[in-house]
Amino acid sequence: MARFLFLAAAGSCVATYSHGSCPLTHRTANVISRTAKLCNAVCLILSARTCQALKEEAHGEHSIQLLQHTRDRYGRQRAHDPSSFFNVSAILADSPEGTFLSRMSILVQAVGLTYNTTTPKFQPELADAHISSGSGTWFRKKQFDRDPDKGGVFARTFVNDERRSAVVAFKGICDTLGLEQCVIDACKLKSIGAYGNLSEAMASIVGADEQACEGYKEHLNYVEQALSYAEMVRAALEDYEIMMTGHSMGGLLAIVTASQMGLQALTFAPTPFHNVLKEELNLTDEQISRMDAKDLVATCDPFDCGINSAYVDDARRGSKTCLYMDTDEPSPCKSLPAPYESAGWREQLHTNGSGLASLVPAAQNLLCKMSAHQWPRYEAIVLEQGSDGAPSNLPVCNTDFSVLDVSDGMWQKLDFLRTWFGSYRPG
Structure with missing residues (x-):
């Protein structure tokens, strides 16, 4: 007791x-x-x-x-109506029942179609596809398609006019070796330290060395591109509710953009964005901590985002991280300490060093993360249903999952207990 x-x-x-x-x-x-x-x-x-x-x-x-109030980067008051179709808190609580799957199905399809209607994963049979759901059809508005010639920010917008609602989806990084847009993505990841002390080595193995990245410098203003795109969409759909989403780098862009425009973002395993907020938007840690975390959400596999947090301090500060616990993890993850559950997991997962040599002790972590991070895996675990039709993997949410505090020993010792009561739902 x-x-x-x-x-x-x-x-x-x-x-x-x-x-x-x-x-x-x-x-x-x-x-x-x-x-x-x-x-x-x-x-x-x-x-x-x-x-x-x-x-x-x-x-x-x-x-x-x-009623949830935020201000956009111009100081304009924004309000999120709790009765709106995309109410983030209601979605994550599955309240009323069915809300989680009905809304997440739309976002998952938006991210999938964004990947599959852009290079390098373009699927011709999906070129004219729209989002179908129990709540109606969300039409892809091709006039809003963003497909830069070389690389940068790729985006799609899906609209349901009846509900006066829109979903903006940013594409995640591409990983096809030798493809120019993938090298540009790798240069961007390197510039923001997405892998912490491993960032330079990770970039170099895909050809994103210093010389290559210098040549692509003019393409690396991803946040500026994303903000410009979102502002264009909002101007055209002025009285529409807009939800931002994305996976990987797309998730980073969705959260950063939403934070500056007073919008909501519900994302999947976003790339760590703390450095972007500080170095590209010149926000202080105090300002980042005051961001409206309840409307800026990263949903993650615990190994996927946990390994991010092991290498990048404050990886997702300013947002709320929601973990899909108790899923069947990829085989490279099964021998690793479970993030957010095992005592001292951060110290056990973190590896030191720099340069290519740093990848050797980190190899198991990276294999685990890359396996857990795959978009088809998120499509499966997010939308999985039990025999009763309820979501099998309703995520456990906490802002503390977003940060790494190495200075407070007691904070780390409580990781296991915090996960226990974070998932506890009294009857």
């Missing part, structure tokens, strides 16, 4: 009940309110930083019942 109370007091779910300075969930308030001293004790055990993060997370979660 004491263990249950400790976890309940430390955790955060949908609504907030506060006693003193520590957050308690509304659902457990009937139990916890009789043990006020426990709350103070928990906050004494946890670091101030951890307790504050718990409080902020709990505070943000009750937004499912509130």
Whole structure:
């Protein structure tokens, strides 16, 4: 019982009940309110930083019942109506039942069609395909197609006029060796340190060395390209609800763009974007931490995004990371410590060094990540259903999954417990 109370007091779910300075969930308030001293004790055990993060997370979660306000980069007030079709909080909570699969099916199809109607994965039979779902048809508006000649930002927009709603999908990186746009993508990944200390070596093995990347410098302004594209779409669809999405680099662009335009983004395994926010948009860590994380969401396989976080500090700070736990992991991952579950997993996964030699100790991690990161795998696990038609892999969400804090020992020791109560859903 004491263990249950400790976890309940430390955790955060949908609504907030506060006693003193520590957050308690509304659902457990009937139990916890009789043990006020426990709350103070928990906050004494946890670091101030951890307790504050718990409080902020709990505070943000009750937004499912509130009108959500943000400002875009021009200071204009934006509002997300909780009754809108793409309500991120409702989607992730599958509330009402069926919301998760019905909305995620649209986003998954949008990302898939963006890959499959652009090079190098272009499929001619899908050239005129649209998104079909139980909620209607989402038509691809070809006038919004973005297909740069050499490389850069590729994008598609899908629109449902009846619902006055649109989905903007950015394409992820390409990995075809020798293809120019793939080299440009690799140069971009290198420039933002997407693999941490492994970034230079990862770029060099696909031909994105210093000389090659210097020649493509004018094509690497991905954020500027994405913002310009999104602003063009919004101007044309001024009174439409717009949801941003993407996988890999496409997820990065969706979250960064949405954060600057007061839009929502629901993405799949985005490339770490902390360096982009700081170095390209000149945001401070304080400004990044104040971003509207509840509307900027990265959904991930735990190994995929966990290995990112092992190499890149604050990989997804400013967003909420939602993990598809308990899926059948690719074979290269099965011998590795489970991210967000195993004690000390970050230190065990991280490898040191630079240059090509750094790839040798990191080989198992990279094989695991590349296997877990494949888009067809996300298509399968996101939309998998149980025998009752409910989603098999409803993700577990927390802003703490987005960051790597190596300075706070207690924070790391609590990883396993935080995952336990993060997935706990009282009846």
